[in-house]
Amino acid sequence: MRTLSTAMCILFFILAGCAERKVVTMPETPPAVAEEKPATPAPELKSPAEEPAQAVETEKVTEQEGLRAPAQEGLRAPAQEGQEAPAQGEKKAEQEAAEETLKTVAEANSLCSGETVRATYDSIYFDFDRYDIRADAGPALKELSSWLARNDVKLHIEGHCDERGTNEYNLALGDQRAKSVRDYIMSMGIKAGRLEAVSCGEERPACPEQTEECLAKNRRAHFVILKEAAN
Amino acid sequence: MRAAVAVALLLLLLTLPVGARVRIDITSPLGTFPIAISELDGPYGKELSETITEDLAYTGLFQPIERAAFIEPPHAPFNPGNWRPLGAEAVLKGTVRSSGKEMTVTVSLYDLSEGTAILRKQYTADAALIRPIAHSIANDIHQRLTGRRGVFRTRIAFVAEEDGQRRLCLMDWDGGRIKRLGPAGAVLLTPHWSRDGMRLVYSARRGGLWGIHILDLGSMKETSAHSSKSTLLAGDFFPDPDAFAFSSSEEGSPDIYTYRLSKGRSNRLTSSRGIEVSPSVSPDGKTIAFVSDMGGSPQLYTMDGDGYNIKRITFEGAYNTSPSWSPKGDMIAFVGNRGGKNRIFIAAPDGSGPTVLTVKGNNEDPDFSPDGRFIVFSSDRDGEKGIYIMRADGGEQKRLTPKGLKAYGPRWSPE
Numbered sequence: 001m002r003t004l005s006t007a008m009c010i011l012f013f014i015l016a017g018c019a020e021r022k023v024v025t026m027p028e029t030p031p032a033v034a035e036e037k038p039a040t041p042a043p044e045l046k047s048p049a050e051e052p053a054q055a056v057e058t059e060k061v062t063e064q065e066g067l068r069a070p071a072q073e074g075l076r077a078p079a080q081e082g083q084e085a086p087a088q089g090e091k092k093a094e095q096e097a098a099e100e101t102l103k104t105v106a107e108a109n110s111l112c113s114g115e116t117v118r119a120t121y122d123s124i125y126f127d128f129d130r131y132d133i134r135a136d137a138g139p140a141l142k143e144l145s146s147w148l149a150r151n152d153v154k155l156h157i158e159g160h161c162d163e164r165g166t167n168e169y170n171l172a173l174g175d176q177r178a179k180s181v182r183d184y185i186m187s188m189g190i191k192a193g194r195l196e197a198v199s200c201g202e203e204r205p206a207c208p209e210q211t212e213e214c215l216a217k218n219r220r221a222h223f224v225i226l227k228e229a230a231n
Numbered sequence: 232m233r234a235a236v237a238v239a240l241l242l243l244l245l246t247l248p249v250g251a252r253v254r255i256d257i258t259s260p261l262g263t264f265p266i267a268i269s270e271l272d273g274p275y276g277k278e279l280s281e282t283i284t285e286d287l288a289y290t291g292l293f294q295p296i297e298r299a300a301f302i303e304p305p306h307a308p309f310n311p312g313n314w315r316p317l318g319a320e321a322v323l324k325g326t327v328r329s330s331g332k333e334m335t336v337t338v339s340l341y342d343l344s345e346g347t348a349i350l351r352k353q354y355t356a357d358a359a360l361i362r363p364i365a366h367s368i369a370n371d372i373h374q375r376l377t378g379r380r381g382v383f384r385t386r387i388a389f390v391a392e393e394d395g396q397r398r399l400c401l402m403d404w405d406g407g408r409i410k411r412l413g414p415a416g417a418v419l420l421t422p423h424w425s426r427d428g429m430r431l432v433y434s435a436r437r438g439g440l441w442g443i444h445i446l447d448l449g450s451m452k453e454t455s456a457h458s459s460k461s462t463l464l465a466g467d468f469f470p471d472p473d474a475f476a477f478s479s480s481e482e483g484s485p486d487i488y489t490y491r492l493s494k495g496r497s498n499r500l501t502s503s504r505g506i507e508v509s510p511s512v513s514p515d516g517k518t519i520a521f522v523s524d525m526g527g528s529p530q531l532y533t534m535d536g537d538g539y540n541i542k543r544i545t546f547e548g549a550y551n552t553s554p555s556w557s558p559k560g561d562m563i564a565f566v567g568n569r570g571g572k573n574r575i576f577i578a579a580p581d582g583s584g585p586t587v588l589t590v591k592g593n594n595e596d597p598d599f600s601p602d603g604r605f606i607v608f609s610s611d612r613d614g615e616k617g618i619y620i621m622r623a624d625g626g627e628q629k630r631l632t633p634k635g636l637k638a639y640g641p642r643w644s645p646e
Binding site for chain 1: 337350351352353354355356360363364367418420421439460461462464478480483484485505506508509522524528529549550552553566568571573593595596639640
């Protein structure tokens with residue numbers, strides 16, 4: 001029992017010593033700790049107002065761990081009112097080396113850009129936060145399906161959302177809209193391999209205003225006829 | 232018996248920071264603590280003092296005393312009699328020396344109730360790192376007076392749009408020192424930090440392909456973990472930096488998966504016909520909060536880390552998305568659409584006590600600071616989307632990113 005409590009005390013001194021690191025020995029150190037700590041004798045004070053000859057704590061301030069490699073230069077943020085200029089002074093050579101590894105990935109992307117390769121069919125529309133095919137979209141989808149049956153092309157179906165939702169959820173919602181349309185056209189006898197469903201979320205509104213009329217135009221499936229199907 | 236007492240004593244003492252007396256109880260502060268931040272004597276002294284003052288003031292725990300009232304000039308030695316009439320309880324004084332590219336800042340923090348220095352510290356750094364030095368000093372003051380470290384050296388990762396491209400960016404907690412981080416993408420979404428602060432996981436669409444990418448902040452190299460033609464949306468890391476959660480519609484509708492980097496393999500957790508998206512992992516890694524429309528509208532749910540035990544937690548409003556856990560796991564911040572506006576809410580993990588924190592504009596992407604005292608979010612209240620912060624009670628909402636820079640998807644770094 002005695003050995004156990006002695007061991008506990010020793011453990012305590014070790015841990016307390018670790019926790020303290022090279023912190024300034026302060027005159028107001030709680031007595032409970034100061035008395036029980038033979039490793040760090042209480043500083044001799046001449047008077048309370050007079051500072052003891054303290055070992056001054058030091059710190060080398062650097063970029064955070066993991067961020068020592070310089071990131072790219074500050075953004076060309078327009079007019080940073082009242083804010084400091086973006087970080088300068090990072091070493092030029094290191095910066096260039098970093099930029100080398102951070103080369104912008106070339107964007108060869110026509111998705112969600114509104115570009116069409118040949119022609120496009122009219123969009124169909126959805127209710128807010130819904131992805132089921134509305135009755136009024138039926139005739140247009142049937143006509144599109146029968147056109148696809150006669151023309152050997154590939155169809156991109158883009159699912160779009162109005163901007164009222166949140167970004168990520170809208171990407172999922174756009175996904176479901178595009179897939180509803182794909183499933184509908186497949187059920188009309190068109191092969192899955194000719195249909196590609198993609199989500200554009202709220203990224204590409206067809207109509208920029210905040211009116212209900214405009215938002216309704218943005219909740220859509222947009223069609224892009226890509227190319228002759230390769231079969 | 233003696234052993235039991237020793238253990239109890241040991242545990243009690245270990246919970247207290249050794250050698251420090253807490254002057255501000257962070258959990259229930261009795262008003263604000265009046266502190267005087269004297270202009271540091273030397274080059275950049277004013278900028279350093281101002282940044283320290285702003286850091287401390289924003290917490291709501293400190294009441295910095297107006298500099299115009301100061302009696303003692305920066306170069307004069309500390310005399311408690313010059314500060315007591317101002318109502319200060321602590322005073323920061325210090326000097327700045329610079330030689331070549333390096334600068335040395337020496338500060339003393341005095342406790343006026345005892346007239347002694349409770350912090351004396353010297354900071355050396357490249358002169359370009361003035362703001363980090365100021366933040367480090369503010370952290371040490373916060374530590375000495377509250378017993379807990381401040382978050383002033385933490386960072387916020389976010390997405391910014393420039394020339395039609397979206398990029399990952401990083402800035403200090405106060406919006407200072409904005410930097411670009413990684414490659415661009417036509418679509419690039421919220422980055423999520425690994426718990427060790429060494430990696431970010433995010434999704435991007437490039438060249439018609441969705442990818443989940445990992446940016447290693449040590450080497451600044453990006454690696455691709457997973458790619459697909461279907462929509463891939465990265466979620467939170469688990470406490471183990473080898474695993475993260477994400478959503479994918481590869482197997483039909485968007486569902487929640489986990490991914491192990493070392494195995495290069497994903498594991499599906501949900502399998503409804505509807506939408507499951509935005510997984511947020513609890514601090515202990517045992518619970519995942521996510522969004523599902525299985526009840527007819529997007530609502531928040533929680534489930535165990537293995538996909539079982541699914542529970543709906545939001546019942547008010549027809550649109551609740553974007554969950555994010557507090558660092559203690561006692562709160563979830565989320566976006567709720569009420570009256571046509573997206574607002575930031577917080578609630579307990581079982582959904583009880585939902586509290587709205589924002590009124591103006593549409594607000595999205597909430598995320599807690601590592602001490603749980605602040606929330607970063609994006610808002611369009613001033614026009615184009617930008618990054619804002621507020622206290623976790625909704626107070627002191629302020630913009631961090633400059634006007635004219637479209638920015639969103641903020642996530643606060645660990646400490």
